[in-house]
Amino acid sequence: MRKIKTCFVLLIAVILCMQMSTYAFSDHWIGINYDRMKKMLYTSDFKVFVESGCPEYFWPYYGAKFEPRAGVYLGTPYDKTFPGIQNALNTQYDTFVPSEELKNENCPRVYKEEVPSSHEVLWGYNWNFATKFVDPAEYENYIKNYIDELASWGQDILLVFGKEMNIDDNFTDPDDYIRMFRYVADYAHTKENIAMVWAPNDTGSANTTLEMFYPGDEYVDWIGCSLYSFKYFQGYKDHGAATESINICFIMDDYANPVMRAKVIDEFMRRCNIHKPVMITEGGVGYEGGRYGGDFRDWASMQVRRYYAEIAKVFPQFKIMIHFNNYFEGDFYKYDFYNDAGMTELYRLMTMDPMYLNRYPSVSPVAYPEFYNGLYQGNEIKLSAYAYEPKAEFLEVKYYVDGVEMYSSMYPPYAYTIDSETVPYGQHTIRVEKLGGGVLLDAKEYTIDFAPWQ
Numbered sequence: 001m002r003k004i005k006t007c008f009v010l011l012i013a014v015i016l017c018m019q020m021s022t023y024a025f026s027d028h029w030i031g032i033n034y035d036r037m038k039k040m041l042y043t044s045d046f047k048v049f050v051e052s053g054c055p056e057y058f059w060p061y062y063g064a065k066f067e068p069r070a071g072v073y074l075g076t077p078y079d080k081t082f083p084g085i086q087n088a089l090n091t092q093y094d095t096f097v098p099s100e101e102l103k104n105e106n107c108p109r110v111y112k113e114e115v116p117s118s119h120e121v122l123w124g125y126n127w128n129f130a131t132k133f134v135d136p137a138e139y140e141n142y143i144k145n146y147i148d149e150l151a152s153w154g155q156d157i158l159l160v161f162g163k164e165m166n167i168d169d170n171f172t173d174p175d176d177y178i179r180m181f182r183y184v185a186d187y188a189h190t191k192e193n194i195a196m197v198w199a200p201n202d203t204g205s206a207n208t209t210l211e212m213f214y215p216g217d218e219y220v221d222w223i224g225c226s227l228y229s230f231k232y233f234q235g236y237k238d239h240g241a242a243t244e245s246i247n248i249c250f251i252m253d254d255y256a257n258p259v260m261r262a263k264v265i266d267e268f269m270r271r272c273n274i275h276k277p278v279m280i281t282e283g284g285v286g287y288e289g290g291r292y293g294g295d296f297r298d299w300a301s302m303q304v305r306r307y308y309a310e311i312a313k314v315f316p317q318f319k320i321m322i323h324f325n326n327y328f329e330g331d332f333y334k335y336d337f338y339n340d341a342g343m344t345e346l347y348r349l350m351t352m353d354p355m356y357l358n359r360y361p362s363v364s365p366v367a368y369p370e371f372y373n374g375l376y377q378g379n380e381i382k383l384s385a386y387a388y389e390p391k392a393e394f395l396e397v398k399y400y401v402d403g404v405e406m407y408s409s410m411y412p413p414y415a416y417t418i419d420s421e422t423v424p425y426g427q428h429t430i431r432v433e434k435l436g437g438g439v440l441l442d443a444k445e446y447t448i449d450f451a452p453w454q
Contacts, residue, residue: 030206037203038248040263041255042390046434046442049313049368051382058367060316064221065195066122066156067277071357071364072312073320075124080325082338085348086358089158091124091282091322098134102142109141115154117193122156122360124197124281124322129162129180130170136183144187151191156360158320159188160197160281164226166204166213174212185219199224199281202261203250210268217274223317224279225265228324228335229258229303230286231296235332254391258285258307259314266315279320283307286333287343296333301346302393302411308350309413310386313368323347353413371430375449379420384413387434389441396438400431418450425450 052058055070076082078090100106127146136143150157161184162177164170171177185196198220200210214220232253233239233246247253251260265278285307287300312318327336337343355364371383387395397414399407401423407416418430427449434442 027207029209033206033209034245034249037251037264040267041248041251041260044390044442045314045386045388046444047314047386048371048432048444048446049384049386050371050376051384052367052369053365055364055367058316058369059364062276062317064277066158066361067222068319068357068361069363070367071355071362072318073122073357073360074351075320075322076325077322080336080338082323082325082344082347085344085351088357088360088362089122089124089320089322091126093126093128096127096129096146098131098139103138104141107139107142107145110145110148112145112148112152114148114151114191114193117154117156119156119361122158123153124158124160124279124320125150126160126163126281127184130165131176132172133176134180136180143184147184147188147191147194151194153193155193157194158197158222158279159184159194160199160224160279161185163199163224163281164201166200166208166210168205168207171213174208177213178215181215182219185215189219195221197222197224197279197281199226199279201226202228202264206249210265211272214272214274217276220276222279222320223265223269223274223276224281225261225283227258227261227265227280227283228286228333229256229261229284229300229307230333231256231294231299235289235292235294254393256303257388258283258303259310259386259388262311262315262318266317269317276317277319278315278317280318280322282322282324284324284335284337286335287337287340288334290327290329290331290334292332297340297342299393300343304343304346305350305412308347308353308356309384312355313384313413314386316368371432371444371446373447375451377451377453379452381418381448381450382415383418383432384415385432385434386412387414389434389436392436394436395441396435398433398435400429400433402428403431420450420452423450425452 059070061069073088075087075089078092081087162181165177188194188196202225239246247255285300285303287297288295324335325338327334337347354366385397387397389395394410396408396410399416430446432444433440
């Protein structure tokens with residue numbers, strides 16, 4: 001993620017001048033991407049969900065290696081875990097830096113047997129790679145030795161290769177990246193306990209598209225992404241005449257919303273007819289300025305709520321979320337919640353939702369389909385909502401039963417429970433409203449039969 005900073009500098013020049021930089025692919029894409037992002041960010045949305053005890057019926061399942069049948073695995077870097085919060089998986093990081101030392105003539109092939117996995121431990125392994133053209137055949141021994149080593153662990157591994165390839169200071173030629181990814185994937189797929197993750201940056205560069213870098217379904221087991229939410233571009237509030245364009249292209253400031261970043265990935269998958277689970281390979285919310293200072297905790301609290309209360313309900317293909325939970329000196333923002341008691345507690349609160357899984361392998365006991373007309377049996381009906389309006393930091397959701405206001409909230413997940421003690425069994429009309437500044441923006445009505453278990 002930190003590599004994006006250099007890319008951002010280039011993109012300011014691209015957006016301001018509308019000219020190709022040395023590393024730009026085509027200024028043709030700048031206007032197209034800007035229009036696409038603006039349309040997405042200016043499309044209002046409102047959904048109401050109901051908790052269901054039939055998770056295998058309502059969760060999408062793609063049959064990918066190590067994919068939970070239902071629910072979302074949580075994780076952090078292996079050495080930056082949250083105190084008192086267990087991970088379903090940890091992540092590690094390494095970098096492939098091409099050199100003469102790693103070429104075949106200097107790196108002998110040392111074959112290592114794969115150890116069958118017990119399927120009790122899952123790792124997210126980031127093998128970062130960013131360079132100009134490299135002939136993978138010249139590094140065959142190194143690449144295969146490396147993959148052999150991972151396979152010898154006897155554990156399940158999600159191998160993230162060449163993460164964030166779609167920013168200018170990582171790859172200057174998509175074909176180079178695709179060639180490398182396919183080469184690695186071909187050998188990794190000979191191993192039973194390794195799955196391949198293709199993981200772009202969510203917004204990428206204004207002069208590229210995600211499609212340019214996609215290696216193809218047969219090489220990719222999981223779609224991944226880096227998904228961060230931060231307040232200001234490079235930590236600065238004002239970037240002059242280009243500020244609005246930058247905020248739209250990179251979903252920042254008034255447009256900041258992690259669900260919109262997830263929507264970038266969802267729309268790409270829809271355009272390309274891709275049906276695979278999604279892993280947030282690293283992400284988080286910048287709660288404090290690093291390099292330039294600034295306290296964004298109040299703003300970040302709403303972003304964290306949206307991140308964990310809304311993404312997986314709106315886009316249930318998102319089945320792994322890795323919180324970067326770290327800070328490197330010089331970064332524009334801090335994501336290390338473990339160093340802040342308030343942010344840690346908010347993370348704990350939001351991930352207490354039973355759809356989140358802290359153990360591998362495991363399955364969520366619940367799902368969150370959209371609320372629907374019909375029969376609901378039991379003692380209670382648990383509702384929640386997703387509300388989006390362009391540039392709106394706060395929205396209010398109100399619940400009515402038979403015309404009587406029962407509850408309102410301005411904080412995701414906007415949760416309200418209909419229980420048999422306050423709402424008698426029988427037929428009822430449920431109305432759910434979305435408001436902004438006291439003004440009604442949208443509403444949904446449902447007719448339900450509330451009944452005890454038969």
